[in-house]
Amino acid sequence: MLGGHSLLSVTHDDDGDLDRLVRARIRAIRVAQGWSLEELARRARISPSSLSRIETGRRRLALDQLVDIARALDTSLDQLVETDTDDVISHPAIDAAHAQMRWPVRADPGMAVIRQRLTDPPPDNPSRLRAHPGREWLVVLSGTAVLLLGNRRLRVETNQAAEFPTMLPHAIGTAGGPCEILGIFDRDARRGHR
Missing domain, CATH: 2.60.120.10 (Jelly Rolls)
Structure with a gap:
């Protein structure tokens, strides 16, 4: 079940790497905005302790929370979990x-x-x-x-x-x-x- 508060493990060839990447992105965007844990937690309507555990990997990533966090960070869920960075360089x-x-x-x-x-x-x-x-x-x-x-x-x-x-x-x-x-x-x- 994807709705409500059911937990979802983000799937990928290497789940651990994607998991760490998403957590690092959340923290990096929050810090770039100059927001404390409390500020992002307020905007995402989750507790600061939950957000802290998400950022540090002590809590599983839940789809509904990732959607709320992405929205609070003014990004999309797709951008938060995007892994296609193979073609970084393009030629004119x-x-x-x-x-x-x-x-x-x-x-x-x-x-x-x-x-x-x-x-x-x-x-x-x-x-x-x-x-x-x-x-x-x-x-x-x-x-x-x-x-x-x-x-x-x-x-x-x-x-x-x-x-x-x-x-x-x-x-x-x-x-x-x-x-x-x-x-x-x-x-x-x-x-x-x-």
């Missing part, structure tokens, strides 16, 4: 025609990170601005970019970032010299830039 796909590198975001296959070198200013003709569903986030790695966003013309300097809904007509180019940008596109924005 090179699009030489558009002078960009593209990396898929595994957590959301519809998202992509794109690195692009821009050498041209943004278009002068407002009819060349694009609009499409989605959101876009970009950071300028070097140089200065010019972002045309609706009726606005924004300079984005090195180490500055911009985030905007892509339903606003937009275009990006350089301000007098080459610049490199790193952009994160959601599924809809990525489709709109194909």
Whole structure:
């Protein structure tokens, strides 16, 4: 029975390693938030002594408690027990025609990170601005970019970032010299830039 307070041992090829990993994650996220045992226990609606025993391995992991703890930590149960870390390194796909590198975001296959070198200013003709569903986030790695966003013309300097809904007509180019940008596109924005 998975509901109520029945205990569940998390299963995996090596139960002990996964068990230790989940307990370490709970503690690490709690500490990163700056929360005491008592604070997380209050948020998860369990006793501080139960939480302490969970973190130290003196209490079996119960599914209902893991769900409450994950929610209190503002994460999901899947992320709390995730073990697929074999493919940590990813290599970019090179699009030489558009002078960009593209990396898929595994957590959301519809998202992509794109690195692009821009050498041209943004278009002068407002009819060349694009609009499409989605959101876009970009950071300028070097140089200065010019972002045309609706009726606005924004300079984005090195180490500055911009985030905007892509339903606003937009275009990006350089301000007098080459610049490199790193952009994160959601599924809809990525489709709109194909």
